[in-house]
Amino acid sequence: MSFFKRIFGKGKDTPRTEEEAQEEEAKVDASLEKSRKGVFGHISSLFVAGEPITDELWDQLEEALILGDVGVETTQYLVDRTKDRCARHGVKKASEAREMLKAEMVSTFQEYAYQQAVEAVPYVILVVGVNGAGKTTLIAKLAHRYKQLGKKVLLAAGDTFRAAAIEQLEVWANRAGVLLVKREQGSDAGAVIFDALEQAILTKVDILIIDTAGRLQAKSNLMKELGKLRNVIRRRLPEAPHEVLLVIDATTGQNGVLQAKSFLEASDVTGVIVTKLDGTSKGGIAFAIAQDIERPIRYIGTGEGIGDLALFDAASFVTALFAEK
Numbered sequence: 001m002s003f004f005k006r007i008f009g010k011g012k013d014t015p016r017t018e019e020e021a022q023e024e025e026a027k028v029d030a031s032l033e034k035s036r037k038g039v040f041g042h043i044s045s046l047f048v049a050g051e052p053i054t055d056e057l058w059d060q061l062e063e064a065l066i067l068g069d070v071g072v073e074t075t076q077y078l079v080d081r082t083k084d085r086c087a088r089h090g091v092k093k094a095s096e097a098r099e100m101l102k103a104e105m106v107s108t109f110q111e112y113a114y115q116q117a118v119e120a121v122p123y124v125i126l127v128v129g130v131n132g133a134g135k136t137t138l139i140a141k142l143a144h145r146y147k148q149l150g151k152k153v154l155l156a157a158g159d160t161f162r163a164a165a166i167e168q169l170e171v172w173a174n175r176a177g178v179l180l181v182k183r184e185q186g187s188d189a190g191a192v193i194f195d196a197l198e199q200a201i202l203t204k205v206d207i208l209i210i211d212t213a214g215r216l217q218a219k220s221n222l223m224k225e226l227g228k229l230r231n232v233i234r235r236r237l238p239e240a241p242h243e244v245l246l247v248i249d250a251t252t253g254q255n256g257v258l259q260a261k262s263f264l265e266a267s268d269v270t271g272v273i274v275t276k277l278d279g280t281s282k283g284g285i286a287f288a289i290a291q292d293i294e295r296p297i298r299y300i301g302t303g304e305g306i307g308d309l310a311l312f313d314a315a316s317f318v319t320a321l322f323a324e325k
């Protein structure tokens with residue numbers, strides 16, 4: 001029996017122990033180091049203790065947020081709301097304004113809160129996003145996580161375009177100790193998914209996670225392809241997929257957000273995963289993602305290893321961005 005207190009979260013991926021929650025916070029903290037030392041350290045230093053709030057401060061803040069990949073619109077939104085919050089609270093000092101900014105940042109993320117996942121067996125998760133965003137790696141991380149939570153996990157190699165993609169998922173499935181359904185390269189992705197659904201139902205799998213190809217030639221093709229996959233799933237399980245996770249690479253900046261938006265029209269995205277936060281000094285992209293994609297951020301990828309995944313928590317994310325080390 002674990003003596004750690006159980007934390008009952010909102011998702012299927014909880015409960016976690018307190019120790020695990022702390023480990024995840026440390027991972028988030030480490031992956032934001034570049035951002036903290038760069039733009040966000042600078043932002044923090046704009047709010048000089050003992051100084052009053054000035055127009056210049058707001059201008060500098062705006063400039064710095066845009067540099068940090070927060071995006072023009074989201075920056076304007078954040079700054080306006082921070083000003084309002086300062087006015088409402090009668091804040092005059094710069095050091096207090098910094099806390100108002102942080103509070104606004106947290107609430108920006110919370111506008112799209114994660115909804116309680118439905119109970120379903122098998123619980124089907126479809127993973128979408130452009131090539132290279134980190135879909136396959138995320139699937140490995142999720143498989144590992146659910147396995148550790150005692151769930152029976154099955155993966156579907158739905159990216160059938162490249163042989164390497166199937167092999168890559170197979171290597172990860174072995175490493176995570178979960179089963180994989182695949183067909184040879186060039187097969188119909190819908191057929192792979194159909195097989196996987198049959199196997200998941202027959203063998204009473206708890207969680208089925210489906211990989212997809214992220215080719216982004218024409219938007220109409222993408223919509224057609226994803227629509228087809230969705231129909232295959234729904235014909236067998238009308239309520240599925242229960243989650244559609246959109247994976248976005250933090251290092252691709254505003255352009256990455258723009259590309260990711262085409263997936264919103266092509267599939268019913270329920271949540272976002274931000275990967276490679278460890279590889280950028282512009283962690284502000286997370287705000288742009290939350291605002292532009294209008295979905296909750298579920299997890300962040302904090303590295304290339306199977307354990308490098310953290311549940312997203314708005315407050316600890318903002319704290320880590322500004323923490324003084």
Ligand SMILES: Nc1nc2c(ncn2[C@@H]2O[C@H](COP(=O)(O)OP(=O)(O)O)[C@@H](O)[C@H]2O)c(=O)[nH]1
Nearest residue numbers: 131132133134135136137275276301302303304
């Ligand atoms: N540093 C870092 N690299 C990552 C992360 N997630 C994925 N990657 C790397 O990004 C590359 C593409 O990942 P992959 O899962 O193949 O992307 P896919 O094409 O969307 O399936 C690989 O080299 C991964 O190791 C992350 O959170 N941090």
Ligand SMILES: [Mg+2]
Nearest residue numbers: 135136159165
């Ligand atoms: Mg892949």
